[in-house]
Structure formats: structure tokens, C-alpha cells
Amino acid sequence: MPGFLAQIRRQAVMPWIALLCAVSLSLILMSSGGSRGSELVKERTAAILAVLAQPFGIVPAIVHLSRENARLRAENASLMIKYTDAEEAFRENKRLRELLDFRERSNLKLEAAEVIATNPMPGVHSILIDIGANKNAAKHMAVINDKGLIGKLVQVSEKTSIVQLLLDRNLGAAVRLANCRADGITAWAGGERLLLENIPVSENVQLGEKVITSGLDGVFPAGIPVGEVVRTDRNPESLFLRVEVAPVVDFSVLEEVFIVFVNSSSAEPS
Structure with missing residues (x-):
């Protein structure tokens, strides 16, 4: 040619x-x-x-x-790659500073971990983190980030752990509506939404009302942000409201999380 x-x-x-x-x-x-x-x-x-x-x-x-x-x-092209790398490094440093500041301000005992994998199976919401028994992690410990509740540990090996996310259909958390103080249980509503179950129709639930953990399940410490109310429906034939909640955590971009050590009887982070 x-x-x-x-x-x-x-x-x-x-x-x-x-x-x-x-x-x-x-x-x-x-x-x-x-x-x-x-x-x-x-x-x-x-x-x-x-x-x-x-x-x-x-x-x-x-x-x-x-x-x-x-x-x-x-x-x-070379300059574009360098700029992208620098921008990503800046964002990572900002994110890590925010997480460090959150840990210093928190009253909870926390151990930081990084997300190293996600579960690709539909309907099964879990992540893999780089901390396990080597950092005294144990099953049923709560996992959070600087925004709010993420889930809990369901499987712990020596150096990694599986976190069951709040969006998983098999996980429910005991929560409380911040204003009316009604207690309920979260359930996955599909997509990126949660339902609050067992909220009586007599409760005056407002749109935008904050939802926090109540601590009544013995798994999640009280006071952790969960989400806010985005929709309520009343069914004349039901004793309970249908309350839809938008989580405060963006589960699509999880990178760093914290394991919560709740009391003195739990092993503290090494």
C-alpha cells in the first residue's frame, strides 16, 4: 500500500x-x-x-x-490525562478529609475501611470491604459513612468482610421518625427507596421528615441518619401508613465506610 x-x-x-x-x-x-x-x-x-x-x-x-x-x-491527550489524575486526587483527598473529620467529631468508636468489590447479582445488595477479624470486626456490626447508615456485617473473614446494605430485601433496621417519634422498620421498596413499616395511620408524618435509627433492634446504634420521607399514602382498609423514604446515603458511589464498635463489651479497633 x-x-x-x-x-x-x-x-x-x-x-x-x-x-x-x-x-x-x-x-x-x-x-x-x-x-x-x-x-x-x-x-x-x-x-x-x-x-x-x-x-x-x-x-x-x-x-x-x-x-x-x-x-x-x-x-x-497527555495533559488531559494528567488533569484528570490531579482532579481525581483532589477529590479523593477532599473525601478522605471529610471522613477523618467525621470520625473525629463522632461519639462512636469507628474503624475505617475501603470498598473493594460489589455484588453484581440483582436483588442482592452487598459490598466487600478490606477489613476483617484482623481489625476485630464481627458479624452484625453496623456500617456507616459520613452521611448515614449503610448496613451491617454479615460475613467476616481474616482480612475482608461482607456488608449487607440497607437496600437489601432481607435487611430491616429499627428506625424512628424524628418529629412525630413514631417507630418502624425499614424494608426495601425497590430501586433506591425504602419503606417504613408499622407506622400507624394516626401518626402525622410530614414530607421531608428525618428518619434515624432507634436502636431498638440491638444492631444499629440510635441516632444514625437513615433518610427522609418523600411520600406518604393512606389506605382506608389498612391500619398503617405507607411511608416512602429516600436514603441519605448514595449507595451507587460507596468507596470508604466505617465499622461501628458500639460499646465496651465489643472489641475495640486495633
Whole structure:
């Protein structure tokens, strides 16, 4: 293929070379005389040669520009990668500073962990973290981040643990409505929503009302943010309200979490 292209280029250039040779020869012949006519011919021939020579100057310039454009594109791609890396590092540092500040402000005993995998199975919501028995983690310990409740440990190995998320259909947490103080149990409502079960229809539940853990289940310490009420429905045939809650935690972007050590009888983080 390169040889074919080179042949095409040679064929395209040959007529120009032949024409230049012919004109140059005419110029030499004309210059042998000293008449005004010969001088005029030489001047016009020089002008023609200047015009004909322009394409031969343009071609190298085009090649140079093409190479320069390629170099600039490569440099731009490199700068874009460096900028993206720097931006990601800035975001990570900001996130870690916020988590550290949260741990220092919290009254809970916390051990930080990183999320290293998620469960791809539909309907099964869990994550794998990089802390296990080596950091005194144990089953049923609560897991949170700086926004609120995430879930609990359901399986602990030496260096990793599985966290069952609040969005899993098999996990319910004892919670309380912050204003009306009614107690209920969370249940997965599908997608990124929770339902509050066992809330009597007599309760005056308001949209936007905060939902926190009550501590009545003995698993999750009281006072951890869970979400806020986004919808309520009353069924005349039911004794309970249908209360829909939006979690405060964005479960799609979990990266760092905390294991909660709740009391002195629990092993403290090493």
C-alpha cells in the first residue's frame, strides 16, 4: 500500500517537473540574446516559474503542519490525562478529609475501611470491604459513612468482610421518625427507596421528615441518619401508613465506610 501511494505521488509530480524543465530551457535560450523582447520573455518566465514553484513549497509546509498537529494532539491527550489524575486526587483527598473529620467529631468508636468489590447479582445488595477479624470486626456490626447508615456485617473473614446494605430485601433496621417519634422498620421498596413499616395511620408524618435509627433492634446504634420521607399514602382498609423514604446515603458511589464498635463489651479497633 505505501508503494502504491508513492507511485501515485510520483505520477502527480512528473508533469510539473517536465513543465519546469521546458520553461527553464526556454529561458536559457532566450537569455542568449540581448533584445528587449528577450528581456521581457525572461521576466515573464521568471514570474511563471515563481507561480509554478509555489505548490512545491506548500507540500512540505502541509507535511510539517500535519506532523505538528499530531504532536499537539498527543500533547493535549497527555495533559488531559494528567488533569484528570490531579482532579481525581483532589477529590479523593477532599473525601478522605471529610471522613477523618467525621470520625473525629463522632461519639462512636469507628474503624475505617475501603470498598473493594460489589455484588453484581440483582436483588442482592452487598459490598466487600478490606477489613476483617484482623481489625476485630464481627458479624452484625453496623456500617456507616459520613452521611448515614449503610448496613451491617454479615460475613467476616481474616482480612475482608461482607456488608449487607440497607437496600437489601432481607435487611430491616429499627428506625424512628424524628418529629412525630413514631417507630418502624425499614424494608426495601425497590430501586433506591425504602419503606417504613408499622407506622400507624394516626401518626402525622410530614414530607421531608428525618428518619434515624432507634436502636431498638440491638444492631444499629440510635441516632444514625437513615433518610427522609418523600411520600406518604393512606389506605382506608389498612391500619398503617405507607411511608416512602429516600436514603441519605448514595449507595451507587460507596468507596470508604466505617465499622461501628458500639460499646465496651465489643472489641475495640486495633
